[in-house]
Amino acid sequence: MDGNADDRDILARAHVATRLPAQDLDRARRFYSEALGLEPVDERPGGLLYRCGGVDFVVFQSTGASPGTFTQMGWEVDDIERVVAELKRRGVVFEDVGLPGLLGNGQTRDGIAEIVGNYPSKGARGERGAWFRDSEGNMLGIGELVF
Template sequence: MFCLFASAGAAEGAFTQLAFSVDDIETEVADLRRRGVVFEEYDLPGMRTVDGIADIAGNYPSKGTRERGAWFRDSEGNMLGMGQSLP
C-alpha cells in the first residue's frame, strides 16, 4: 500500500516521511542496527519505545487492532518508520 498526503510546505523531517510495513519488526530493527542505523527513542504520554520499538493501540481497521512501530532517520535527516500490524 502506498499513501500520499498533501503538504503545506517543505518537510523539515520532524514527522514520518515514509513508512514500511514489515512482518517481524524485531528482526528488521536488529538487522538495521547491525548495519549502523540508530532508532529514535520516545517516552511520551501514550507512546513509549523499548529498544526502539513502540506498541501502538489502534491501527488501520483493515490491518488489525494494534501495531508495533519504530522510527529512524535517513542520511538527510528525514524521519522514516516501519510498522508491524498485529491482530
Template sequence: MTTDRGGPLAAARVIAKLPAQDLDRARAFYRDQLGLEPVEERTGGLRYCCAEGEFHVFRSSGAPSGTATQMGFEVDDLDATVAELRRRGVVFETVESRPGFRAAGGVVEVDDNYPSKGTGERGAFFRDSEGNVLGLGQAVRVSAV
C-alpha cells in the first residue's frame, strides 16, 4: 500500500456509467428532456460529453438502486436550469428537510461545501427514464464586501 497521493488512479479520468434496460427510451429521455445527444455510439452504449466531463449510458439487465444520486451536474443557475428542465417534462423529486440541510419547493440547501467550491450548495434531484437518480448542484458563494 502506498502512502503518497500519487496512487495508480490519480491521473485517470473519471467517467460516470449509468445502466439502461431500454437504450432507445434512455436516448429519447436524454435528448428530449435534457437536450443532450450522444457524441458517440457502440452496440449497447451511448457516450455523452458535457463541458469537462462525460458519461455513458449502457444497456444492462440490472436496475439502478434508485436510492442515491448516481450522477450530478454542476450548474451556474439552479433555478433557471430547474425551470427549463420542468418545461421539457422533467419531474423533480420531493425532498424533505433533514438534519444538515433544508428543503423548500424541491430545492435542497446545504450550509457547507468543499472550500474551493463555495460556502454552501443548492441542489435538486430527478430520475432519468431508467430510474437512475440524477442531481443538479449550484455552489453558493459569499462575496467579500
C-alpha cells in the first residue's frame, strides 16, 4: 500500500459515525422519542442526528431495510436491569437470543444475557447484554461490563 507513514492511523484519529436506516423516518422519530427518550439534536430532510454520551448517530431515510440479524449499535450502561426494566415499561420488546458464549444454557433470562469473555480490550471479564429492534428493524443492544 502506497502512502505516507503518517497516514497509517488516518482513521484512528477520526470519529466513528453510526448510521441506521429507516424506511419511515416519522415512525423512527416516534420510537426513539417515546421508547428510548431521545430527541434529535439536529435534523434535515431525510435524516435525524442524535447524541448520546458525547457520541453522535444518525437515523436516515432509506429504501433499504436492515436485516436486523446482528447488533448494529449499542449503549454501555451501569445498571442493565434498571435500563431494561424502564425500556420494557415504555413498550420495548427485548429479544430472546440463544448464542454460544452465553451462560445459563446459552439463553437470555428476563431479556438479559450473561456473556463470558466478550470485549477483552475493555478490561472486563465479561458483559451482560440485551437486544431489541427499533421500529425499523435495526438490532440495538444494551451492555453492562462485568469486572
